Amino acid sequence: MSTTWHADPSVLALYAAEDLDDVRASSLEAHLLACNHCRRALAPMVPTPRLDAMWSEISTALDAPHPGLVEQVLLRFGVREHVARLLAATPSLRLSWFLAEAFALGSAALAAHHSSGTRAAGASLFLFLVLAALAPVAGVAAAFGPGVDPAYEIGIASPMRSDRLLFIRATAVLIASILIGGVAALALPDLDRTVALWLLPALGLTLTTLAVATWLQPIAAACTVGLGWLLLAAAASVATTDPLAAFQALGQVLSMVALLTSVSVLAHRRSAYEGRIPS
């Protein structure tokens, strides 16, 4: 192939106008693959607006977000794209978090399964229920707040209301945790109502955490509520010698009360989430 031969500008112009005969055009095309000089000479002959319009589309396509697995699932469920991005930025909505949760709950359920019929049955069932109830609380703690959100300060200074962001994330965390808990519960020995005993406490605890978070930072709120409840549940087990005392009728009713109280607290104190950074 020649390197010193170049196409005549008039030939290039004909080609650009799509008026060049077939044979010369084919020949020119083969040449253009190998000749920088002629490509450069040809380029100005293609209308710039057309090239710019195509580049704009290319840029748009490149900017299109590469949703991670979680985001894709969310989009599939009809969550709007920008909401899905907000959720994807949540540490506790990452795949690694789900796997950890699934592992912990799955192990606890299997342990309960293996120890069914033995003396440890009650204790291991207690462990599972406690983990399942506290999982969303931990998730909420990791969803928002200065400890876990690197861009927290910038986020506060932005128009999006902090409570809205928190509630979007908390809802997602709650749904995800319940799903994982539900699936893990299938490994429990008796598929009776024990399977769902953790559900109401989980909801109650999560909402209580959110309510307490209007006074304390999310992590502090989660620790307070979570540990506080854990101590109560343990104490109840010991006092009544029924390991699942905290999950029986009274426990369920109390969870419901906590849930309703928290909802009304949140309704009144939503705006307390704004503008709080640690000193």
Added chain:
Amino acid sequence: MSVSTVEITDVHKRYGSTTALSGLSFDAPAGITGLLGPNGAGKTTLLRMAATVLAPDTGQLRLLGWDPSVSDERLAIRRRLGYMPQEPGFHRSFTAFEFVDYIAILKEMTERRSRHEEVRRVLALVSLESVMDRKIKTLSGGMRRRVALAQALLGDPDLLVLDEPTAGLDPEQRLRFREIVSERAADRTVLLSTHQTEDVAALCPRVIVMLDGAAMFEGTPKDLTDVATGRVWLAAERSPGARLSWRTPDGAHRNIGDAPDGADLVAPTLEDGYLLLVGERAFAEDEAA
């Protein structure tokens, strides 16, 4: 068209037993206002308030003509605000583009196509187009600062609050940063804090010097320089009457303070004026920094 000013009136703020701001008052008109002051002077606290991230214990703020203690007005301010905190944090695995895009969503830009164009625009302003698809953790410190600056420029805000934006930047980057900011400042308000008197001298038509949570000085850089007129002299060593004295590279001692008679007076610099105002404390802090 809202008034492009920042008005701070008698603001106090305490954290436990530490007083961050005690009776701070100043005005910042449209254009660039620089906040100078040693560590602990309260600059970051003040800027957080200007960014509506923190509320004062007592005192009044007016930002762009609105009162940030009123919920609706605070929202209105935030829609016109760009904030670059002192230690910006980033989500580890985001690319520069994805991070700025995320902030853009927080700034209520929900329409994807226009949002992406805006993200590209601000990243181009800080000359990061070629790396915008790289993960932030692979970017240098200077580049990360530029990402933080880019997100503050989203939406072309009327009020820009920048906390130590040039910290850790090399001279060339600082120069570039000054260009970007002065272009933005035309009819907007920029409030920035810095340790570097050169930034102020080059960039800010208006300077506030803060010390111990209050404003010690408010005026033009020339006014600040003039504070030291007749109070800077060279001598072979530290002179009596000098409040501060240090060796210059060519061997003499530069003294600032109350010059003795017949002293070899020299023209003051902005730094001289600043040091005279904040005294030994600033000097010691700068040396340690």
Added chain:
Amino acid sequence: MTVRAEGDDALLAAVATGDREALAELYRRHAPWLVLRLSRRCSDPGMVEEVVQDTFVAVWKGAARYRASGEVPAWIWGIGIRRLISRLRQRPMALAWAHTDDTMVSAEDEVLIGVEHGDLGPALSRLSPELRAVVRATVLDGLTTKEAATLLGIPQGTVKTRAARARRELREALA
């Protein structure tokens, strides 16, 4: 917007690291000829534009996988023509053959043709447009029979017959 001076290989390596500006430079260099070359195989300008866009997005994503050296334009063309074919597979349409070939082949043209195709050029010009199209698709563009069939909108059997006839006529012309 800075103009980059590196060769295409270096630019492609930069694209593989996520350098958007490097892609922009590759686009500036190669989009013009790509548009024109594709337009000669597809009469729908909208489809041509979509293919060009798809091509550069594919370049962006596949830059790391480029192993050859010095043949970036050919690589880009390969991506482009295959994108066009897969689109045509979804939306079959008649190829535009707007050019009638009744021009005389001048001496200068002979040089042009001869340089790239050797003696083949003049012989090629004596083929009918349909045969030439097949030769171009299978020989110059390097497509398979199936791909050529999709591109030209004719059955694969016809591609084979025409290719055989073209070969026969060229052999006779060169003999």
